[in-house]
Amino acid sequence: MLLxxxxxxxxxxxxxxxxxxxxxxxxxxALGEKARVEVVVTPSTDPKPVRGTSFDGEQRWVVYAELERYRRGDAVVRGGGAVVVLASGDGWASVVPGQAITFDARVGQPARRDLTVAVLRAHSAPAVAGPSPWWERVAGTVRAGLREASAAALSEEAAGLLPALVVGDTGLLPEVVREEFETAGLQHLCVVSGANFAIVATAVLALARRMTLGPRASVAAAGAAMAMFVVIARPDPSVLRAAAMGTVTLLALLTGRRKQALPALCAAVVGVLTIRPELAVSAGFALSVLATGGLILLAPGWADRLRDRGWWQLPAELVAVSAAAFTVTLPVMVALTGRVSLVAIAANVLVAPVVAPITVLGALAAAIGWLWPPVAQAILHAAAPPLWWLLTVGDRAAALPLASVGVPGGAAGGAAAAVAAVASVLLIRRTRSMPAAGRGP
Structure with missing residues (x-):
């Protein structure tokens, strides 16, 4: 093992x-800072809007892409490498992942060592330089169908939230909802997580069982569905981690080793970092892995302790899951933002019962929205009440006094938060052997 x-x-x-x-x-x-080039890149993600506007009032965008080639003067240089594009203007909103684009840009050095070759500050609108792959066209059609069905069936805030919760599409998420969710500690709902993959895999496996398919065929069908879901949701850090862990879990089901959650998480992390080593310095990937590890290692024991204290099973599990995820992600959140949400655990407990129904209904609407929009809209009407509850909890929790407090951030603040988190876990373990109140020795 050591070798x-x-x-x-x-x-x-x-x-x-x-x-x-x-x-x-x-x-x-080697061109140096501020060199002007004409580049051809292939975007790997949807354009992400930057908060605020530039001095001329235009929306600013961040696009993560793969460099194909660049031209400076008469010289054309071909070569790969990850680049970050900073741009402004409405023309960038229609950029599609997988479809090559060309534009003029000024070269800048990246601020982080995450295997990014350069930062490209665009000085022209993007022009299409090639066709997009068929799977990206399918993904764009599915995402567009879900957005249109949501806009037709739901209120403005709900229509922006549902695509974010189901497929990680935050393009229509209102800024006020984004801020409320961050204050209330609910921002993790706006990214695709392992729960989304669990729902997809469970549905496909159930359908395969009804069709009397064998184990290998069922696992293959579930794997294909998850691969398509990665394309639709875009390969963000949390999506890749969840997909890798889902793949390992499917293999465990096929081989008969089902209760191997922690090894599955470790295998997922190793597998993802083998392909994408730059995620080792990604905050989103770290938060996703930490939260999953907390649910595996801490939540079951904490739920058992609450049940020993007389709690019912469902409330005990909800509180334990929310508290575990909050505890293990606290150091990273403090280091990044310098803030702590004091209502995060309570808010997550209150919204937990409605997240699964929203996800199931949204996934059904996404699956058929591109083909039968009226049926998708009818399905999303049923998601309106749980979405209202989710938005209401976020709004009321964020409006509470001291819902979020400022603390020292950076490395020092994160280290202090880590010490506090470890101390809390050790304190809970130390008191675990104490008898519950009102019980004998």
Whole structure:
């Protein structure tokens, strides 16, 4: 085991160092700051709006993309590498992942060492430079159908929230809802998580069972559905982690090793970092892994302790899950934002019963919205009451006095929060053997 661990570690170090060397010696970086080039890139994500506007009032966008080639003067240089595009203007809102675009840009150095070759500040509108793959066209059609059905069946705030909760599409999420959810500690609902993949896999496996398919065919169908869901939801850090863990879980089902949650999480992390080592410095990936680890290691024991204290099973599990996820992600959140939500646990407990129904109804609407819009709208009408409750909890929780308090952020604040989190876990474990109130020794 030690030899295998050492070999894997050495392999990771060598591969990542080689990729870092390729980034550092990339010819685009050799051009220096403020060099003007004409580039062709292939976006890997949807354009993400930047809060606020530029000095001329235009919306600003961030696009993560893969460099195809660039031209400076008469010289054309071909080469890959991850780039970040900073742009403004309405033309960037229609950029589609997987479809190559070309534009003029000024080269800048990235602020973080995450294997990004350069930051490109666009100085022209994007022009299409090639067709998009068929799977990206399908994903765009599904996402557009869900947005249109949501807009037709739901209120403005609900119509922006549902696509975010189901497929991670935050393009129509109102800014006021985004801020309320951040204050209330509900912002994690606006990204795709393992729960979304669990719903998709469970539905496909149930359908396969009704069709009397064998284990291998059922697992293959569930794997194909999850792969398509990754395309529809876009390969963000939390999506990749959830997809990798779902794949490992399916393999565990196929081999008969079902109760292996922690090894599945570890295998998912190793697998994702093998393909995307830059996620090792991604805050979103870290939060996703930490939250899942807290649910595996802390939540079951905390729920048992609450039941020993006389709590009913459902409230005990809801509180334990919310408290565990909050505790393990607190250091990273403090380091990043310098704020702590004091209502996060209560807000997550209140909304937990409606998240699954919203996700199921939204997934059904997404699956058929592109084909039968009226049926999708009818399904989403049923999601209106739970969405109202979710939005109401977010609004009321964010409006409470001291709902979110400022604390020292950065590395020092994160380290202090980590010490507090570890102390809380140890204190709970130390008191676990004490008898419940009102009970004998």
């Amino acid at each position: 295998a661990t050492a070999a894997v570690t050495a392999g990771f170090a060598l591969a990542t160092s080689w990729r870092a060397h390729q980034v550092d010696t990339h010819p685009l970086r």
